Amino acid sequence: MNAINDTRDKKQTTMLRLLPSCLLFAVMPFTAVSAADKVDEALLRGAQFLTTQQDDKTGSVSIKGRNETAMTSLTILALAALGHQPADPTPEGKTMRKGLAFILRPELQQKDGYFGQADNSRMYGHGITTLMLSEMLGMGADAAQDELIREKCRKAIQLIERSQKVTKNEHSRGGWRYTPDDASSDLSATVWQVMALRAAKNAGLDVSNGAVDEAIKYIKRLYEEDPDKNLNPRPGGFGYQNKGHEVSTTSEGLLAMQVCGQYEAPEARGAAERLLKEGVRPEERWFYYTTYYYAQGMYQSGGKFAVEGRKVVSDILLPLQSRNGSWETGGGDGREQGPIYATSMAILSLAVKNHFLPIYQR
Numbered sequence: 001m002n003a004i005n006d007t008r009d010k011k012q013t014t015m016l017r018l019l020p021s022c023l024l025f026a027v028m029p030f031t032a033v034s035a036a037d038k039v040d041e042a043l044l045r046g047a048q049f050l051t052t053q054q055d056d057k058t059g060s061v062s063i064k065g066r067n068e069t070a071m072t073s074l075t076i077l078a079l080a081a082l083g084h085q086p087a088d089p090t091p092e093g094k095t096m097r098k099g100l101a102f103i104l105r106p107e108l109q110q111k112d113g114y115f116g117q118a119d120n121s122r123m124y125g126h127g128i129t130t131l132m133l134s135e136m137l138g139m140g141a142d143a144a145q146d147e148l149i150r151e152k153c154r155k156a157i158q159l160i161e162r163s164q165k166v167t168k169n170e171h172s173r174g175g176w177r178y179t180p181d182d183a184s185s186d187l188s189a190t191v192w193q194v195m196a197l198r199a200a201k202n203a204g205l206d207v208s209n210g211a212v213d214e215a216i217k218y219i220k221r222l223y224e225e226d227p228d229k230n231l232n233p234r235p236g237g238f239g240y241q242n243k244g245h246e247v248s249t250t251s252e253g254l255l256a257m258q259v260c261g262q263y264e265a266p267e268a269r270g271a272a273e274r275l276l277k278e279g280v281r282p283e284e285r286w287f288y289y290t291t292y293y294y295a296q297g298m299y300q301s302g303g304k305f306a307v308e309g310r311k312v313v314s315d316i317l318l319p320l321q322s323r324n325g326s327w328e329t330g331g332g333d334g335r336e337q338g339p340i341y342a343t344s345m346a347i348l349s350l351a352v353k354n355h356f357l358p359i360y361q362r
Contacts, residue, residue, distance in 0.1 A: 127192025
């Protein structure tokens with residue numbers, strides 16, 4: 001639990017979340033607004049928007065009940081990435097507290113531990129919710145809620161491990177896809193399960209080392225190195241179900257490798273080199289999804305990668321924020337999934353500098 005305790009200590013030093021947006025610039029009336037200040041102001045406005053989207057009766061945060069388990073979990077993760085905690089006597093703390101109570105309702109998790117059926121978010125939503133619960137271990141409103149978080153998280157992790165063991169062909173072995181019994185695998189679904197497993201393991205839950213090892217092998221099978229042998233270092237990328245180098249899947253693969261501790265693996269270094277050259281574009285179909293993985297992956301890569309990643313992400317996201325603090329313009333996934341999704345992913349992308357969430361700490 002040391003990682004969680006260390007993170008809590010860091011959170012206590014964050015005063016930004018206590019300031020209303022109108023005061024952010026008042027503290028420096030005679031100086032130019034820095035890029036960091038603009039990011040902090042955007043994050044504050046984004047968090048304030050999320051707090052206005054919660055259903056007061058149920059505690060869910062979603063648009064018309066769509067994927068409400070996954071969306072509520074993303075909202076909690078986004079607010080936690082800014083240093084907020086469920087116990088805080090703030091609108092953000094209240095949103096997290098009520099959101100957790102909603103997620104913990106018995107009807108949202110199947111008896112086998114599955115979270116992806118009640119809201120039709122499938123294994124994607126299951127991974128997101130399991131990751132959130134792992135990050136919230138020890139942060140419940142009281143001891144009873146803490147134990148409930150732990151028990152539901154434990155069952156969700158066991159579901160992930162069982163799903164990985166479904167009989168698959170050699171190429172798909174070690175990964176996950178849409179449903180717990182799916183015989184195929186893809187990188188997107190796999191990465192959410194990997195992050196959930198690592199977060200749970202970091203928090204002290206029982207997670208099989210073999211599950212993470214098999215996932216790494218699957219992810220590496222999707223890697224393709226640039227064929228030009230004259231390039232040094234040689235960039236590379238990851239594909240969705242086969243070898244490839246799309247920006248979205250390369251960003252996913254990079255972060256997955258790092259979360260699993262493979263920071264210096266050739267696949268991780270090659271992916272970082274490719275992303276350094278290609279960056280992220282608003283016209284990406286999975287723009288917010290890609291930007292989230294890109295931001296975290298480049299930060300974890302350190303050095304020139306972290307510097308460029310932070311600049312690219314802020315330059316591309318800040319102009320897309322709406323007056324009400326939300327994000328929903330840009331790539332297709334923002335328009336399809338709505339402002340709660342887009343805003344949560346944008347916050348997680350811009351808040352990488354805080355590294356409050358244990359899963360993103362190197």
